[in-house]
Amino acid sequence: MGELRQTELVVIGAGPGGYAAAFRAADLGKQVLLIDRDPELGGVCLNRGCIPSKALLHISKVMDEVTKLEKMGVKYGKPEIDIDQVRDHKNKIVSQLNSGIVQMAKARKVETIQGLASFVSNTELKVQTDTNDVTITFGQCIIAGGSTSAMIPGVPTDHPSVITSRTALDLEDIPEKLLVVGGGAIGLELGQVYAAFGTKVSVVEYLPNLLPGTDSDLVKPLQRKLKKQCEAIQLSSKVTKVEANKDGTLTVTIKNEKGSSTEVFNKVLVSVGRKPNTGLLNIEATDVKVNDRGFIQVDVYQRTSEKNIFAIGDIVGDPMLAHKATHEGKVAAEVASGHPAAFDVRAIPSVVYTDPEVAWAGLTETNAKENEIPYEKGEFPWSASGKAIAMGANQGKTKILFDPETKQVLGVGIVGPGAGDMISEGMLAIEMGADAEDVGLTVHPHPTLSETVGLAAEAFTGTITDLYLQKK
Amino acid sequence: MIKDIILPDLGEGIEGAEVSEVAVAPGDTITSEDTILVLESDKASMEIPAEVNGTVTEIAVAAGDEVKTGQILIKIEISESTDAIVEKSVLSEETEQIATSPEKEKPPEVNLYPAIEYTSSTENVFASPGVRRLARELGINLQIIKGSGPKRRVTKDDLNGYIKLQMAMSAGSIPAPQPVIDFSQWGDVEVQKLTKIKRITGERLQRAWQLIPHVTQFDAADITDLDALRKEVKKAGAKKGIKVTFLPFLMKALSIVLKEMPEFNSSLDHNNENLVLKNYYHLGIAVDTPRGLTVPVVRDVDQKSVFELSDELMDLSSRARDKKLKPNELKGGTFTISSLGGIGGTGFSPIVNPPEVAIMGVSRSAWKKVYDKVSREFVAKFIMPFSLSYDHRVIDGAAAAAFTSRFADVLSDLDHFKD
Numbered sequence: 001m002g003e004l005r006q007t008e009l010v011v012i013g014a015g016p017g018g019y020a021a022a023f024r025a026a027d028l029g030k031q032v033l034l035i036d037r038d039p040e041l042g043g044v045c046l047n048r049g050c051i052p053s054k055a056l057l058h059i060s061k062v063m064d065e066v067t068k069l070e071k072m073g074v075k076y077g078k079p080e081i082d083i084d085q086v087r088d089h090k091n092k093i094v095s096q097l098n099s100g101i102v103q104m105a106k107a108r109k110v111e112t113i114q115g116l117a118s119f120v121s122n123t124e125l126k127v128q129t130d131t132n133d134v135t136i137t138f139g140q141c142i143i144a145g146g147s148t149s150a151m152i153p154g155v156p157t158d159h160p161s162v163i164t165s166r167t168a169l170d171l172e173d174i175p176e177k178l179l180v181v182g183g184g185a186i187g188l189e190l191g192q193v194y195a196a197f198g199t200k201v202s203v204v205e206y207l208p209n210l211l212p213g214t215d216s217d218l219v220k221p222l223q224r225k226l227k228k229q230c231e232a233i234q235l236s237s238k239v240t241k242v243e244a245n246k247d248g249t250l251t252v253t254i255k256n257e258k259g260s261s262t263e264v265f266n267k268v269l270v271s272v273g274r275k276p277n278t279g280l281l282n283i284e285a286t287d288v289k290v291n292d293r294g295f296i297q298v299d300v301y302q303r304t305s306e307k308n309i310f311a312i313g314d315i316v317g318d319p320m321l322a323h324k325a326t327h328e329g330k331v332a333a334e335v336a337s338g339h340p341a342a343f344d345v346r347a348i349p350s351v352v353y354t355d356p357e358v359a360w361a362g363l364t365e366t367n368a369k370e371n372e373i374p375y376e377k378g379e380f381p382w383s384a385s386g387k388a389i390a391m392g393a394n395q396g397k398t399k400i401l402f403d404p405e406t407k408q409v410l411g412v413g414i415v416g417p418g419a420g421d422m423i424s425e426g427m428l429a430i431e432m433g434a435d436a437e438d439v440g441l442t443v444h445p446h447p448t449l450s451e452t453v454g455l456a457a458e459a460f461t462g463t464i465t466d467l468y469l470q471k472k
Numbered sequence: 473m474i475k476d477i478i479l480p481d482l483g484e485g486i487e488g489a490e491v492s493e494v495a496v497a498p499g500d501t502i503t504s505e506d507t508i509l510v511l512e513s514d515k516a517s518m519e520i521p522a523e524v525n526g527t528v529t530e531i532a533v534a535a536g537d538e539v540k541t542g543q544i545l546i547k548i549e550i551s552e553s554t555d556a557i558v559e560k561s562v563l564s565e566e567t568e569q570i571a572t573s574p575e576k577e578k579p580p581e582v583n584l585y586p587a588i589e590y591t592s593s594t595e596n597v598f599a600s601p602g603v604r605r606l607a608r609e610l611g612i613n614l615q616i617i618k619g620s621g622p623k624r625r626v627t628k629d630d631l632n633g634y635i636k637l638q639m640a641m642s643a644g645s646i647p648a649p650q651p652v653i654d655f656s657q658w659g660d661v662e663v664q665k666l667t668k669i670k671r672i673t674g675e676r677l678q679r680a681w682q683l684i685p686h687v688t689q690f691d692a693a694d695i696t697d698l699d700a701l702r703k704e705v706k707k708a709g710a711k712k713g714i715k716v717t718f719l720p721f722l723m724k725a726l727s728i729v730l731k732e733m734p735e736f737n738s739s740l741d742h743n744n745e746n747l748v749l750k751n752y753y754h755l756g757i758a759v760d761t762p763r764g765l766t767v768p769v770v771r772d773v774d775q776k777s778v779f780e781l782s783d784e785l786m787d788l789s790s791r792a793r794d795k796k797l798k799p800n801e802l803k804g805g806t807f808t809i810s811s812l813g814g815i816g817g818t819g820f821s822p823i824v825n826p827p828e829v830a831i832m833g834v835s836r837s838a839w840k841k842v843y844d845k846v847s848r849e850f851v852a853k854f855i856m857p858f859s860l861s862y863d864h865r866v867i868d869g870a871a872a873a874a875f876t877s878r879f880a881d882v883l884s885d886l887d888h889f890k891d
Contacts, residue, residue, distance in 0.1 A: 174538075341605070
């Protein structure tokens with residue numbers, strides 16, 4: 001006989017969206033139960049995604065910086081890598097943040113239950129914990145079930161040498177040869193981490209570009225860097241077969257225009273995107289509508305088709321980003337508490353934490369061209385920035401897209417170190433409806449990388465003195 | 473299908489109320505808008521509608537009972553399917569489910585949807601996220617608000633201003649809707665449409681009445697001598713074809729007193745922070761026309777003779793009656809006179825004509841027995857009763873009394889009219 005529970009609000013998933021929703025709702029006076037299948041709170045982002053990968057990317061970036069110093073007259077010896085210590089360091093960061101969330105949950109009297117949740121009806125769900133089954137009757141529910149790495153046909157998912165972002169971050173060992181399948185953000189970030197630790201990394205991407213969908217001028221500096229770091233980057237290519245060898249290695253068949261080839265790798269990282277975890281929830285027991293890609297359909301209030309059930313984050317669709325989930329989570333909590341909130345944002349920023357970083361917000365040139373959206377552009381190449389040159393970051397670039405009529409900022413794209421931090425100014429400009437003058441007339445500190453944002457606007461208004469541009 | 477009608481959430485933190493009246497009985501056929509119960513809470517009395525059409529099968533409460541949100545009030549055999557039924561049945565299912573759950577006293581709150589349906593209409597609005605949120609909370613469409621910020625950004629102040637305006641409009645100049653009354657039930661009636669002038673004047677008068685704290689000072693002037701003078705002047709005027717009434721004399725006298733007491737010839741500025749004193753004396757004259765009241769303005773009264781004023785008055789009033797006044801001739805007044813002297817009455821309190829701060833009302837002059845202190849006799853005097861309504865924000869009672877006394881003095885001293 002299972003345990004019976006009753007709550008005003010249940011939140012499924014304790015990732016960045018789920019715990020934000022639970023905490024916000026608790027702050028608004030709701031009685032909240034937070035369910036996660038993992039013993040640790042924080043979801044993929046904290047435990048097996050954003051945070052551990054950033055811990056490792058920090059190490060690989062510093063290692064890369066150190067090698068640059070050789071040209072500047074400072075030499076270190078060859079790095080010695082203690083992978084166990086690296087792993088411990090990463091784990092410590094994660095557990096520090098874990099305990100922070102646990103404390104915040106306690107302070108708010110948000111009770112957590114560990115187990116896999118599955119719906120019984122529109123008002124009831126069952127949680128299988130380690131010890132028993134808990135049946136929860138709820139007034140309202142926020143689904144923040146997240147997503148899992150997608151796999152591709154022909155790849156044995158259960159083979160220990162086939163890894164995903166999750167297992168790649170476990171950092172079991174440093175393989176000699178790694179194949180990254182999928183040249184998106186996750187694959188390239190992890191590829192660079194392993195390359196820094198000495199792995200020979202190859203990348204296969206099905207589409208003709210790395211970071212598909214991203215403006216090619218922003219990808220170019222990263223691609224140049226990757227070419228130096230990687231054994232091979234194969235675009236417009238497809239992995240058709242992965243065969244396990246007796247020694248634990250994998251023989252991979254890659255097909256492209258030129259034909260098929262095979263190569264042996266110690267490990268294969270599959271990073272071809274993520275799929276929503278909708279299938280784990282027995283969502284069919286409710287009246288919640290799910291689209292053909294498995295995403296739960298919601299409106300701007302994060303409401304599903306069942307009026308007491310909300311959904312947020314990766315499980316409701318792209319972009320699958322923690323900061324989107326967090327904001328949606330708060331909206332769901334506020335609407336559930338009777339507040340007239342809505343997810344009413346002008347843009348969601350994207351950041352690829354590679355070296356160099358690539359970040360964009362709002363309209364991209366790719367998107368504008370596809371949808372025939374008129375725009376004008378201001379660009380500032382970092383080769384004209386004193387700070388960037390001093391840092392050896394002169395490959396970078398900052399560009400801003402403007403509305404041709406109102407001159408308001410429609411989109412911002414940055415490539416270079418710190419792009420992810422600098423994109424926030426672009427976001428603020430977009431949300432505040434700032435125009436080219438507003439950004440250009442804002443005093444930016446010198447010398448910084450952030451001043452390239454102001455200078456890109458000035459390049460557009462024609463008031464720039466750090467570049468000579470032909471009169472328009 | 474039998475439907476339980478439960479007590480809905482009454483809002484404002486009211487959890488329960490006392491039943492003061494049960495308006496239906498078992499067997500009654502009711503429609504969704506019929507009142508089934510009247511409740512009395514400490515805050516208000518409320519009528520609870522049936523919300524469905526049907527026949528009352530059972531009444532679960534009696535007058536004097538204390539009822540709580542979610543409690544069953546009556547049962548209705550539903551005769552017709554409506555959206556309301558679906559809505560309500562969802563609500564009651566939740567309530568039932570809650571009722572069977574043993575562990576919790578307070579049922580999970582029913583989902584409250586934002587009252588305003590979201591539209592993507594903020595997309596082209598130049599407003600920050602905080603302002604967009606406030607607008608959403610208040611249910612204000614940002615598209616209709618004119619931004620006052622740099623580059624016409626809609627600011628929080630703009631929202632506040634908009635709300636204040638809306639409140640002023642709903643609380644002030646727009647009266648509460650009046651009940652429709654069929655007057656013909658008591659006898660024969662005839663409906664006459666208000667003229668445009670009447671409607672506009674009505675709105676302006678109502679606004680003035682609501683905005684201005686009015687006080688009226690009553691007084692009387694001895695115009696025995698003035699009457700004699702006027703008769704002379706009238707004869708002289710007749711030769712020139714000019715009809716001379718009392719009014720030009722009153723206007724002359726007013727211009728004299730207004731010069732001496734300038735706050736009566738002023739306006740408050742738009743913030744009500746400054747008084748604007750005017751060094752010109754343009755008097756508005758209320759003229760009754762067949763279509764309603766108009767107030768043409770005679771300019772620079774202080775610089776004109778009684779004849780000139782008489783001439784001008786004849787012209788203005790005849791053109792007022794013929795609808796031939798120019799818009800410009802209705803503007804710029806600094807003080808208004810409304811004279812009913814030719815008609816009758818012993819006194820009335822006129823409404824100030826904003827942005828002016830005072831108005832004089834003149835009633836019918838009459839011969840009165842007045843005790844003369846010098847001769848110790850009652851003598852016959854021609855007395856003109858008049859009144860002064862004023863904006864008490866600008867003018868004090870003492871000043872008003874001084875004004876009317878001085879005006880009466882000026883009228884009795886013929887030196888002022890020799891020109």
